[in-house]
Amino acid sequence: MGTGGKLYLYPLWLRIWHAINALGILALIFSGISLHYSGRGFLLLKFETAIALHNMAGVLVSANYFLFVLGNIMTKNGKYYRVKVPGLSKRIxxxxxxxxxxxxxxxxxxxxxxxxxxxNPLQKYSYIFIMYFFLPLLIVTGFALFFPEIIMEQVFRVSGVMLTAVLHSVSGFLVFIFLLIHLYVASLGKSPSDNFRSILNGWHG
Amino acid sequence: MKCKIHTLLCLIVTVFAGTGIVNGQSSVPEENRACLKCHASQTFSIYNEWTEREEKRLMNPLYILDTVQLAGGVHHTFNCIDCHSYEYETYPHNGELKLEPMMTCIDCHGGDPTFAEWQFDRVEEEFKKSVHFETHGEQFSCSKCHSQHYYRATARTSSDVKEIVEYSNNMCLSCHDNMTKYQLVSEHENPQLIEIHSWLPNQALHFRRVRCIECHTDVQDSLMVSHNILRKEHATKNCVECHSANSMLQASLYKYQNLRTRTETGGNNQKSFLSLFKVNASDEEFTSEYYVIGASRVPFLNVFFAVVFFAAVGGIVIHTIMRMIKK
Structure with missing residues (x-):
């Protein structure tokens, strides 16, 4: 669907999903850091505020994730995430x-x-890793930490909750690093604000 | 057939020995057997002078002792009359003996260098600052919380934090969740524990994993278990006191475990896979056996986070500069 050299790449549902996801992930990163390093800095949220925000944003991002999966199943957007193995390393x-x-x-x-x-290939596979590996891992471990009684008590003398929390924070940290790079690479368009405008109005170019 | 019966008997003895019942009863002093004949039983026999008959009666449930718990308690080697009047040796007992003042912990343990490690005098000092003493005075004896018959020093002896928590909280709940016992010392309504703690996130988990005294006492680093129970208005409601690198739990719930770990390892961190999950907070350590948000931290991950973060930010900055130069 091209109009005057412009491509309508980001349909409304995708932009809504992206906006909710972006705000939710920002809230999760900020509250997550506040919880992990609680009591260590005046810039961080109060522990009880961080808990409430982390829980709410976690539920929101998890529910929103299903919108993403559903959207990719029901619309043609899913094809952009299909893995094509031949020539993959060459393209990357x-x-x-x-x-x-x-x-x-x-x-x-x-x-x-x-x-x-x-x-582009690098973008595609980093999105696949984030959306189909790290985000589900964060949702599953986050859900388990929300109901810690469902987690195994001990795994090789290490608390099951501790292992789940480590997995959760490492994944969360990698999403944070992804976000930094994602924002930087998004600024490499024709002008620094070009791609940011696209994800708001849907039109690329 | 004889052989089968013998095998069966051996099996029964093994099972009972495994449950500690055989062990338990054997550790009760011989002198106490006469007392326990009635006081570990649902019934007792008495000669009724009015009817001139030997009668069997039901024992008051409050006077029935659990011999298994008794054998596991710190005072299991004591004779009953070490604490109760020697006149109890006469049966039927003199009814007035019920009114005799009971021995208190300090009567035996106070000022005695043998028990210096247990700091009974400091415990008494702290207790006298507590809301229990403030409100009920001498009427609030140690035994209101610590049953002399069954008491076990779990905070020092158990390696299972959950057991320490459960044992300690059951002491509080024995009154605060039991209107009958609560009324022994108070005219007030027993507070509704669930409602009053509704502000606490993950309430059930907190109740299972930390002791009431973590928030309801003034934690003293020099005392194994703090005994200055505060008025409810002064209980801590500050999450960060536990949920931070400098967690108060190090000086309270995990204190004995910390001391023991340090003794066992001579103060050195174990260099094993497990030590990766040990968390430094001041000079105390959390072990990998439990996780507390904000307090548990994995040192090598902190380094990993810092390296990756600065590499990413550094890469972005260098890339931006390069783009500006080459423009």
Missing amino acids: KKQIQYYVSGIFKGEEPPYPVSEKRKF
């Missing part, structure tokens, strides 16, 4: 090459955005 290498060298020489991106290809 090419994209890395562009980011570490080509971009500085003013080269054109090797995998420009089109209706068929919304994401």
Whole structure:
């Protein structure tokens, strides 16, 4: 669906999902850091506020995740997340090459955005990892920590809750790092604000 | 056939020995057997001078002792008359003996260097500052919480934190969740524990995993178990006191475990897989056996988080600068 060189890549449901997810993840990161390092800094939230915010945002992001999965099953958006193994490492290498060298020489991106290809290979596989591995892991471990009585008492003399919490915080931390890189790479459009505008109005280009 | 009966008997003895029943009864002093003949039984026999007959009667349930618990208690080697009047040796007992003042802990333990480690005098000092003493004075004896018959020093002897918590909380609940016992010392309505603690997130979990005294006492680092129970208005409602790197739980619930771990390891951290999950907070340690949000932390993960974070931010900054230069 192209109009004047512009592509309508982000349908309304996806933008709503993305907005809720973005705000929810920001709330989770901030409250998560406040809980993990509680009592350590005046910039952090109060423990009880952080608990309430983390719980609410966690439930919201989890419910929203099902909207994402459902949307990808029911609309053609799901095709952008399909893994294509042949030539995968070659494509990823090419994209890395562009980011570490080509971009500085003013080269054109090797995998420009089109209706068929919304994401470049590096972007696609990082999204797949985040959305289909780390987010479900965070939801499952988060749910378990919400009801800690369902967690195994001890695993090799280590508290089951401790292991779940470690898994939860490591995954949460990696999502935080992903967010930093995601925001930076999003600013590499035609102008720094271009991609941010796209995810709000749906139109790319 | 004889052989089968013998095997069966051996099996029964083994099972009972396993449950501690055989062990338990054997550790009760011989002198107490006469007392326990009635006081560990549902019934007793008495010669009724009015009817001039030997009669069997039901024992008052409050005077029936659980011999298994008795054998596991700290005073299991004592003779009954070490604490109760020697006149109880006469049967039927003189009814007026019920009014004799009972021995208190300090009567035996106070000022005695043998028990210095247990700090009874400090315990008494702290107790006298508590709301229990303030409200009920001398009427509130140690035995209101610590049954002299069954008391076990779980905070020092148990390696299971959950057992320590349950044992300690049951002492509080024996009155605060029992209107009959509560009325022994108070005219007030027993507070509704669930409602009054409704502000506490994950209430059931807190009740199972920490002791009431964690929040309801003034924690003293120099005392194994704090005995200054505070008025409810002064109980801590500050989550960070436990949920922080400098968690108060180190000086209370996990104190004995910490002391013992340090003695066993000579103050050195164990260099094993398990030590990865040990958490440094001041100079105390949380072990990997339990997890407290905000207090438990994995040191190597902190390093990992810092390295990855600065690498990501550094990469973004360098990339931005490079783009600006090459523009």
